[in-house]
Amino acid sequence: MIRHAAMSDAIAMQQLIAQAFPLACPPETAKDDIDVHLANKCSSENFKSYIANDKTTVIVACDGSNLLGFAILIFAETSIESVTEVLTSVTDTVELSKFYVSPTQHGQGIAQKLMQRCFELVHELGWSGLWLNVNQQNKRANRFYEKWGFTIIGECDFILGTSVQKDFIRERFFTAGA
Numbered sequence: 001m002i003r004h005a006a007m008s009d010a011i012a013m014q015q016l017i018a019q020a021f022p023l024a025c026p027p028e029t030a031k032d033d034i035d036v037h038l039a040n041k042c043s044s045e046n047f048k049s050y051i052a053n054d055k056t057t058v059i060v061a062c063d064g065s066n067l068l069g070f071a072i073l074i075f076a077e078t079s080i081e082s083v084t085e086v087l088t089s090v091t092d093t094v095e096l097s098k099f100y101v102s103p104t105q106h107g108q109g110i111a112q113k114l115m116q117r118c119f120e121l122v123h124e125l126g127w128s129g130l131w132l133n134v135n136q137q138n139k140r141a142n143r144f145y146e147k148w149g150f151t152i153i154g155e156c157d158f159i160l161g162t163s164v165q166k167d168f169i170r171e172r173f174f175t176a177g178a
């Protein structure tokens with residue numbers, strides 16, 4: 001099932017992203033850089049802050065008490081210049097900040113259910129689209145986002161520990177009825 005996250009999900013989110021995040025990075029990425037990122041940006045405390053923030057919606061996919069995936073949506077205007085200069089509409093495009101499925105569940109339809117719910121939330125709350133950034137070498141995620149209609153609108157740097165990674169900025173902008 002897909003539901004809103006509870007504070008009690010934060011530890012499982014930390015554990016899931018520790019397994020899935022390395023798959024989002026180029027294979028040559030240093031383990032230390034990944035570990036620094038996970039410790040600083042993906043701790044259970046970080047996830048509790050997202051869950052508590054009223055501008056942020058965290059949804060989880062679960063099977064009983066097992067966490068299978070999660071998505072974090074930020075319903076706020078971004079101030080990142082490389083993004084604002086390429087978005088179709090800065091004021092009403094939601095940031096899909098994190099989107100992760102447990103590696104054992106890839107290809108099983110969990111990501112589809114999560115993304116479907118993300119789209120529904122964007123519509124229900126009256127926003128016009130979604131944007132995200134994704135590593136240019138993350139072929140699986142890029143293919144997945146492409147299938148969901150996220151087009152490449154720009155590029156940006158992503159600081160990962162001591163390295164600078166190249167990301168695509170992608171947008172799914174809804175036109176009336178889409």
Ligand SMILES: CC(C)(COP(=O)(O)OP(=O)(O)OC[C@H]1O[C@@H](n2cnc3c(N)ncnc32)[C@H](O)[C@@H]1OP(=O)(O)O)[C@@H](O)C(=O)NCCC(=O)NCCS
Nearest residue numbers: 020023024099100101106107108111134139140141143144
């Ligand atoms: C990105 C993610 C959520 C997608 O979920 P998923 O269940 O793997 O997605 P799907 O299997 O439905 O779709 C992936 C697509 O990529 C394809 N694919 C897999 N490996 C690929 C590769 N090396 N090159 C190109 N396409 C690839 C799959 O075949 C599938 O396409 P298809 O449906 O046309 O066959 C999941 O893979 C994940 O959590 N990855 C690790 C974390 C991550 O990268 N998150 C995104 C950060 S921005």
